[in-house]
Amino acid sequence: MLRLASNLVKKAPANVVSARCLSSTTIVQAKAKSNAGAKPVKKKVTFDPKKFQQPQTKVKKSGMTHLEFHDAVRSMNFDKLAVDLNSFEIDNLTVEALSEPAKVVKYDEKTSEKLNYLGSFKKFQHHELFQRPVSLVSHNTVNLNEQFISKLDGPSKDNRVCLVGERGSGKSTLVTQAKALALNKYNQDVILLHIDLAESLTNGTSSYIYNARTKKLQQPMFTKRWIYKVLQANQDIFKKLTLTQDVSFQNKRVDHHLKKGENTLYDFLSLNIDFGKQQPTTAFSFFVNELLHHSQNVPVIFSVDNINTIVDFPVTKYRHTDFTPVHLSELEIGDFILKVAGGETNFAKGGVLLSKTGVLGHHQKTLSIALGLEEHNPYLNKKFFDLNVANTLLANGGIKPLIVENLNKDETRELMEFWRESGVLYVKDYYTKESTKTIEGSSEDKPVKQKEEHFDPELQFNRMVNNLYTVSTGNPHYLLKASSISF
Amino acid sequence: MGVHVFGKSIKHNSLVRIGLAKAIFGIGYRTAERICAKVGIYPQMRMNQLSEPQIMDLNKEISELLVEGHLKQKINNDIKLKRDIGSFAGFRHAQGLPVRGQGTRNNATTAGKLNKLERFRV
Numbered sequence: 001m002l003r004l005a006s007n008l009v010k011k012a013p014a015n016v017v018s019a020r021c022l023s024s025t026t027i028v029q030a031k032a033k034s035n036a037g038a039k040p041v042k043k044k045v046t047f048d049p050k051k052f053q054q055p056q057t058k059v060k061k062s063g064m065t066h067l068e069f070h071d072a073v074r075s076m077n078f079d080k081l082a083v084d085l086n087s088f089e090i091d092n093l094t095v096e097a098l099s100e101p102a103k104v105v106k107y108d109e110k111t112s113e114k115l116n117y118l119g120s121f122k123k124f125q126h127h128e129l130f131q132r133p134v135s136l137v138s139h140n141t142v143n144l145n146e147q148f149i150s151k152l153d154g155p156s157k158d159n160r161v162c163l164v165g166e167r168g169s170g171k172s173t174l175v176t177q178a179k180a181l182a183l184n185k186y187n188q189d190v191i192l193l194h195i196d197l198a199e200s201l202t203n204g205t206s207s208y209i210y211n212a213r214t215k216k217l218q219q220p221m222f223t224k225r226w227i228y229k230v231l232q233a234n235q236d237i238f239k240k241l242t243l244t245q246d247v248s249f250q251n252k253r254v255d256h257h258l259k260k261g262e263n264t265l266y267d268f269l270s271l272n273i274d275f276g277k278q279q280p281t282t283a284f285s286f287f288v289n290e291l292l293h294h295s296q297n298v299p300v301i302f303s304v305d306n307i308n309t310i311v312d313f314p315v316t317k318y319r320h321t322d323f324t325p326v327h328l329s330e331l332e333i334g335d336f337i338l339k340v341a342g343g344e345t346n347f348a349k350g351g352v353l354l355s356k357t358g359v360l361g362h363h364q365k366t367l368s369i370a371l372g373l374e375e376h377n378p379y380l381n382k383k384f385f386d387l388n389v390a391n392t393l394l395a396n397g398g399i400k401p402l403i404v405e406n407l408n409k410d411e412t413r414e415l416m417e418f419w420r421e422s423g424v425l426y427v428k429d430y431y432t433k434e435s436t437k438t439i440e441g442s443s444e445d446k447p448v449k450q451k452e453e454h455f456d457p458e459l460q461f462n463r464m465v466n467n468l469y470t471v472s473t474g475n476p477h478y479l480l481k482a483s484s485i486s487f
Numbered sequence: 488m489g490v491h492v493f494g495k496s497i498k499h500n501s502l503v504r505i506g507l508a509k510a511i512f513g514i515g516y517r518t519a520e521r522i523c524a525k526v527g528i529y530p531q532m533r534m535n536q537l538s539e540p541q542i543m544d545l546n547k548e549i550s551e552l553l554v555e556g557h558l559k560q561k562i563n564n565d566i567k568l569k570r571d572i573g574s575f576a577g578f579r580h581a582q583g584l585p586v587r588g589q590g591t592r593n594n595a596t597t598a599g600k601l602n603k604l605e606r607f608r609v
Binding site for chain 2: 203204205206207208209319323
């Protein structure tokens, strides 16, 4: 081809004046010279989108989920893909199981269902890694059993505990374990009242109306949802408890007259829709009175997770009609929490279990001063410390703080062992020993040596345990994050 | 889909306090929060959750405020008054120049756009 082209160029002079005339550049130049006076004509450039469109053969489908990654991980039922835990010999969480600390346990089905209703298995605890929720019995569980569960036969004002600890140390898990242990100890005959996210009380997500009789602000939306959860979790025990007072109410234009000693608390809660009505009602105070009465026979456990979100920030997002902010104690349920936590409302049998969240900072001092972890400074700024709330919590002997410690090395090893067996933890191949051996058949004068590599998974696992324990200092959240989760 | 409050269509999934502030001239975020508190609307309520009586209450509260056309008229009248009494501010308004002592060597374009004798067409 190149030769042909060169021939053409060579032959060209016969017909054309110069070889350069063959190239387009010279021709254009010549034209430009001839039309030097005229304006250059601009070619109109238009955009035709059809040229760039590719024929669509496939119909575009929507994605797997509209949720963000963190939420999607939880909602996409990855737990169904997890390893079947039935092949493992995991015991249920019982009071007897506490005799062997550092042990992975599961919740029995009935308990698990109840805890699920109460919202005990929380959003970012990574329960999707396993087929069903599991937890580790640690020395903290044993401590809580001694300090809280064993005292449930006494009055709740003498049995008030607040779990304190760093972020991810397992405070919420411990609250869940406490409820499961109580259910096991009393053979499911325990009333569980649990608020899983205390901040939802004050963050302005529920409607609110003023009740002139109780002089409190009711939150119908929040109360309705909470009562539903409580009813679902405690329906077995509520069906056994009869009412102590007659009560009448209307539901969908039907009058209901429930009689004492005949109808049960379950009837009252399932039939009464006053909790969610946008009108003042005394249904909640009736329910509390019934609980107070029945607590003589059945222990009542009142637990609040993320308590510092309301105690440390008692000024809510709600406003009065004159635009002054609403205080926590002015809300019906907020007042109930403070009274129960302060011991003013006392269940004859039961306890109060509060849990702090480690996500918030340490500027707010109300809870830490109320628990006696810090000394009261009279010059503290009002926005960092609420004296009334602190005094309420300090009443009746105060709340005992239970400091949740990180896992020790044995517990860490046990937990990681379980993760390895259940396929959550991946132990990578890492050659632990190198040696050389002489290849057979090589001459004795010059022996040929070859590297031989050994892989010891146990040694590698031990190395991982040591490494991750050092990295996470035994904090379960950071341990899981460092070992298996990459987001 | 919009929810109509005070003659304005507000997006159905916006928060009430934000929807009011965005849609109605003369209502800012703070005023919207005040109105909501007065009517008894909780902070995270959305426009599509409003009931008929609540919308009527909102309309009533907003109609007591100086908003929309009346507020625009008032602003126009105030500028006109300044011009009529021959004040310096009125003079600057008429010339389309900054009113409050700003320099005009650079960056007086916004004043050129806004400062007129009739700022709003009512």
